[in-house]
Amino acid sequence: MLKQLNLSRLYLALGLLVFSFGVGIAGFMGLERFNFVDAFYMTVITASTVGFGEVHPLSDGGRIFVSFYILFNLLVVAYLVSVLTTYIFDGELRHLFRMIRADQEIKSFRNHVIVCGFGRNGYKAYDELRHSGTRAVVVEQNQQLLAAANDAGHLQIPAVFGDATLDSTLRQAGIEHARALITALPKDADNVFVALTARELNPHLVIIARASARSSVSKLISAGANSVVLPDEIGGSHMANLVIRPEVIKFLDMISGLDPNKLRLEEMSFSDLKPTLRGQSIRELDVRSRTGANVIALRQGADGELVVSPAADYRPAAGDVLLVLGNDQQIQALHQQFK
Structure with a gap:
């Protein structure tokens, strides 16, 4: 998905270039009755504005065509140059190669964990998995979240950018070879759909789902989730217990990693x-x-x-x-x- 997004502008620029060449060849062959070789030659020298002479003298209609064709190609070339400049000098090309390498790495993963959603819960889940030495792949639509995490921690998080509810996205994350999936998307309905899709793609997968509403718990279990976590309820209970039994909670914080003495x-x-x-x-x-x-x-x-x-x-x-x-x-x- 990321490769498709990153290459879309380059594909568009190359598509416009091919279209421009097609228009030029068709124009010279139709208006001036040039053969294919002469038409291709005239198209190339016209599009590149090198200033070579004409193969044959052009008619009035041919000159008008060439005039507009040159103006059109100036726009196409300018767009192509801007895209290539962005890819080369702004790091897009390097970023693209890095993501292609990450995709190849993900394909080799076995017995890994897939984390769907990279919000607060997803980030914490990934961080715990990473510190425990467990391989994890993040599925997220917002590229900025991953970019910020990579820059902040000087990491290269294996990631698939796309909709976690789609079969193709989960397959790209290697769900057939994963041992567990954590779905921490903001909407309960999306988590239900992810659980359904994941269970269908890998019947033996351990699925842990996040829920905002208690009414969603039974739906997630029915969809195939093994366990459901309600962060809001856990947070409220945690705050109350800090009043009732603070030392117990401090000890639990040490186990959960919230205390410096982990x-x-x-x-x-x-x-x-x-x-x-x-x-x-x-x-x-x-x-x-x-x-x-x-x-x-x-x-x-x-x-x-x-x-x-x-x-x-x-x-x-x-x-x-x-x-x-x-x-x-x-x-x-x-x-x-x-x-």
Whole structure:
């Protein structure tokens, strides 16, 4: 989509040039009875205004045609030069090549996340995914939002510019190979449509949708969303809890990244464990002493319940997932020693 938008002016300029050549050749062949080679030659020297002589003396009608043809070509050439100047000197050409390269990169993505909408919620979702090392592709119609984010963070965000409700746009973002999609568009109706389209294109996709109204939740679930988030309700609840239980909220802010002393919740599945560590109990793994991080919960099996503060003698089995809390350094140590 971006390539089409960026190339539209260049295509128009080249189209006008081709049209001008067609008019010139047809005019010389029709009015002056030139053969194709002579007509093409006269068209080229007339359009380029090089001042070479005529192949054959022109009739009065031919001279009038050439006079208007020269004036028309001055406009066409001026427009073509302005477009080429913009592409070369204003960075459009460099930007176009960069986006073509990004499109090729997106085609190679596998198991990535698609973020539809780059407003406040979409930007935060992308930022969290990027910091966690997860590949993400942004789908957004407003090029200025992405340009500002790229310039501010000196980033090159993989992006597809277009309407996220269209099949072609989601396919361009690699939805067939994605593992999840976050739709954070401003209108609930658009999010419903994105969920419907995405579910049809990839039945196994995990879809997280944003909603403004509670009445939209059931519609989004019916459309195929796995989870629905209501930012306004979460924000109101958050503010109330800052009054009722401020220390709890401060701790949650540390986990969510809103506090400078950021903590991370990390998943460590049984399959992630080094083979030599499998079969050991939580006590024997001794995550806290070895990394400083804490095992705070356990999900038993793929569809099992979530157990908070699991027993130290429990031995994780296939399908189990440990939830570990720690700062960046502690989580990094966890990866190095256990995964």
